[in-house]
Amino acid sequence: MATKTVLEGVRDALYNEMVRDERVFIMGEDVGPRGNVFRITDGFLDKFGRQRVLDTPLAEASIVGVAIGAAMAGMRPVAEIQFADFIYPAFNQVVGEAAKIRYRSAGGNTCPLVIRTPYGGGVRGALSHSVSVEALFYHAPGLKIVVPSTPADAQGLLTSAIRDEDPVMVLEHKKTYRLVKGEVPDGDFTVPIGKAAVAREGKDLCVITYGLMRHLAVEAAEALAKDGIDAEVLDLRSIRPMDKEAILASATKTRRVLVLHEDQKFGGVGAEIAAIIAEDALFELDAPVKRLCGPDVPAMGYAKEYEEAFMPNVERITAAMRELAAA
């Protein structure tokens, strides 16, 4: 086991897969000499060369579109969208093309593509460097979406994504890149796509979450433990496929559920989680499902005050958990 940051987990997954499989290559904005704006691919150009560490023109639709074509032709492209906020011009390529290629050709063509992109707020990124995009994409069957929150998951899920036969979007919370450190297994390993992880076991209530919020939820749960409230934290890790079994297991075990995400509430991933529980475990509950999410305003503002008001924090999470425990 080695201690790494999330960023190092991402880097090691990319590096190891490029060494392991010649078909793997990276394409995106500033991935070459600059080594990506977060320095994730620092040194890759020297090691793998220009062809496999490809600086693209500043045009997101073609970053994804060209990567799709290469994937259909047998390569394993890792397309990078510099910030998730920039992915909108590529929306059709992701949802209209990549997600449908296997289906529309009845298996004749496939699209083993990875789209990596940093998302999320809390870094003073203002309107166009703070967004969470998962709810816009998780409505598209044919696409997989993973949201790692720990260094081990970042490395293991990205490795799985690169080896997957279908398109996978990897959403990396940019605030976790250097903030979150953790133990990562040595050698070659993967984390399965579609499997949630219990980040903290508990019996009184559960918080179902993903991404940066997993860490805040665990912190809140530890604080509540001192008051005798024993909370479980379930980290989804994959948004699609979503681990229904794990959701229902935590819901039925704890009988009280707080759904937590940074993305806006209305129509967000939490709505689906709540619906899964309502359909299959409603009568197992002792209290209605509660949601703590980003507010339904168009974006996170630049001023510190806007950002703090937008992002769920440990205090708000703790308060919501207390309320739920008492309900």
Added chain:
Amino acid sequence: MKSEPRIRAALPDGLTAEKLREMYAKMVLTRLCDDRAFALNRQGKIPFAATCQGHEAVQAGAAFALRAGTDWLVPYYRDTCMALCFGVTAREQLMCLFARKNDIFSSGRQFPNHYSVPDRHILSISSIIAAHVTHGVGMALAFKMRNEPAVVLISFGEGATSEGEWHEAMNFAAIHRVPCVFLCENNEYAISVPQRLQMAIQNVADRAAAYGMPGVICDGTDPVVTYSAVREAIERARRGDGPSLIEGKCYRAMSHTSDDNQLTYRTPEEIEAVKARDPIPKFEAWLQDRGFADEAFFAQTRKDAAKEVDEATDYAEAQAPPTEADLHTHVYKSGPLS
């Protein structure tokens, strides 16, 4: 051939009399498949048809310029003749028209003419205009990375060149000198919108200059002229000298699709006038003048094609449609979502 040639001229590289007759036969087969699709639609037997009448020459000329078994087609939904030249059969064409379970392109999922035939080097496309152009570039990038000799032909109409992604694809291909050829089948209309409302220039080929690649105009109603233009671009790409844009000027002889009515935006005079540009009789005269074929050959070719299309229709009509269970296949490699 019995008739004496009136004109003697050298054929372009790679073309033989046999190939010219084969090209002609594919154009005729395409026309009959197209006519059959619209007839079946009028009979209420198939829900939809999209024509390629007027495009047969540009498509046959381009497809024959490629190296069979090596090069790839990334076509658009009007490229029936190209697909037939690349080995798609009349039976396979009719299977997609009838949306049968065993339609090899999509198992009855896609609109007609959305080919996906990996074993014959035709890539899957959607109906979204110009979305496939970057895919063709990506495929060519893959060939370049692997040092393979293949070239990709990417086709589209003039309307597609208004899409931002078309420009992104041209730019990317030129920067990275990927082995592809962009073929614009300029038929003067995007459904109802004429070229003058699509762009302020006369020639789509002029756009190539902005990306640093050659732009070539050819008569898209002449398969031999198109062949020469595309062949040169293909070989240039194969040498590693980068992409080209070819504009084949043709026209659309019918409404956009079976759901369109061209009389709402074209005059009867205009519709009548374009018939004079029909590439098939034009090619017949060309072949005859040079002694490559005669009336008897044309008649036999039409007869053979008609028989093939009749048989294909009967076959496809009798095949099973998809079932409800087929709805759930090919979502992911691992199967449907739970």
